[in-house]
Amino acid sequence: MNLLYATLEFIGVYVYVSLASLLWAGIDRKLVARMQRRIGPPLLQPFYDFLKLAGKESIIPRDANRFFELAPLLALATSIALLAYTPLGFEPIFGTKGDVVVFIYLLTLVGFVRMAGAVSSGSPYAQVGAQREMTILASREPPMMLALFAILWRLKGLGVEKPFSMGTFYEHSVWELGTPLSVIGALLLLVAFLFWLSSEIEVGYFDIPEAETELAEGPMAEYSGRHLAMFELAGAIKTFVSASLVVAIFFPWGISGQLGLTGLPATVVELLFHTLKVFAVLFVSMSLFRATTGRLRITQAVNMLWARLLPASVVGTLLLIIDTLGVVA
Amino acid sequence: MKLPTTLSTVLGNLFKKPATNPFPKTEPVPVPEKFRGKLVYDVDRCVGCKLCVTVCPAGVIEYVPEVRKVTFWLGRCVFCQQCVDVCPVNALSMSDEFLLATTDKYDDNLRWFHGEEIERLKEKLAEKKKTKA
Numbered sequence: 001m002n003l004l005y006a007t008l009e010f011i012g013v014y015v016y017v018s019l020a021s022l023l024w025a026g027i028d029r030k031l032v033a034r035m036q037r038r039i040g041p042p043l044l045q046p047f048y049d050f051l052k053l054a055g056k057e058s059i060i061p062r063d064a065n066r067f068f069e070l071a072p073l074l075a076l077a078t079s080i081a082l083l084a085y086t087p088l089g090f091e092p093i094f095g096t097k098g099d100v101v102v103f104i105y106l107l108t109l110v111g112f113v114r115m116a117g118a119v120s121s122g123s124p125y126a127q128v129g130a131q132r133e134m135t136i137l138a139s140r141e142p143p144m145m146l147a148l149f150a151i152l153w154r155l156k157g158l159g160v161e162k163p164f165s166m167g168t169f170y171e172h173s174v175w176e177l178g179t180p181l182s183v184i185g186a187l188l189l190l191v192a193f194l195f196w197l198s199s200e201i202e203v204g205y206f207d208i209p210e211a212e213t214e215l216a217e218g219p220m221a222e223y224s225g226r227h228l229a230m231f232e233l234a235g236a237i238k239t240f241v242s243a244s245l246v247v248a249i250f251f252p253w254g255i256s257g258q259l260g261l262t263g264l265p266a267t268v269v270e271l272l273f274h275t276l277k278v279f280a281v282l283f284v285s286m287s288l289f290r291a292t293t294g295r296l297r298i299t300q301a302v303n304m305l306w307a308r309l310l311p312a313s314v315v316g317t318l319l320l321i322i323d324t325l326g327v328v329a
Numbered sequence: 330m331k332l333p334t335t336l337s338t339v340l341g342n343l344f345k346k347p348a349t350n351p352f353p354k355t356e357p358v359p360v361p362e363k364f365r366g367k368l369v370y371d372v373d374r375c376v377g378c379k380l381c382v383t384v385c386p387a388g389v390i391e392y393v394p395e396v397r398k399v400t401f402w403l404g405r406c407v408f409c410q411q412c413v414d415v416c417p418v419n420a421l422s423m424s425d426e427f428l429l430a431t432t433d434k435y436d437d438n439l440r441w442f443h444g445e446e447i448e449r450l451k452e453k454l455a456e457k458k459k460t461k462a
Contacts (some may be wrong), residue, residue: 035340
């Protein structure tokens, strides 16, 4: 019975996040349009795009292998599975001890499946796109993992029920420590995380694998029709999930406590509030970033991720460690 | 890492009105003086001197010897206005019309003096000849 409820909850969350993430895509396009003094598409444009793609003929290239058709399905399935471990204003549905590893694994797997599907298409454009996808994928995860594990380790020190799970952010937040060192460290990690988010959803500087103008959509070059629609939806969900991670780590405060709600209404209110926070984080990390920056070359991006972002993570982590060990009292 | 210089511009733009003209809902952007739009042909003025046929770079104009007039297919027109400039009797002029999209390239909208009009003029000329004779 419990499992049944969890499954229903999971389906509900999936439907909600699909709608919310596509809505965000619409808001993002509208905002970027207004930043460039354009009117922009209607708010629900991504929904129309999705329905149109879903209704169109899907062309399979002659040189594509079996995995080409399987990849979009796997990408969507992976991003849906990811929702079970995503903090959405409340503890993840299937959250357990140490589920952070599952979360990171699934998040990376979405990118990996995209790459594998692109390689399976037999198009040289997609091959180049896939290479870049892989390069940037390998470069952007270490800073994120380091920062995430450092914060979870720090929270574990405060005494939590399930250490190293995504739910611990709602028991203690990284700002609670309150010491100057920890605040500086946390701020550094926040900046690192915002850049990681941009590279995770591949906008602005990091729009490298898809690179419309130079690579003709890169990994997505050969995808059309419902396969592309599935990838679009998976990408939108992944965007929402990645931003949810940042929100859960740095802005985990809820409002149901202030409103004095409990039970189901509290959950719904938290979910809506969390969505608002996700939109705010994405506004900075996606819309603004996309409107103000151009693409980097892949070498520059890798250089930036390893030589800027990783040191920022390392320094932030060291500050947290020093703060904990009480070396500098 | 310095902040992108466009940041202030972009954030300022958020609070400004879009600088666009939502065309189907509004009038299109007004055309300037001496705008070279769709060619207009006045059959009655035309004396059939063939100067426009000579000067046209796109092969829009064809001479119809039986009636000593010209016929146009504007699907080829490049709006260079040379026929207008060269016409000695001002039978040609450029209008302000520029929304010329059609689904059929042989649409009446893109032709001047063709088909039935030519036939009718031929009949007229024949009748004239009869009355003279």
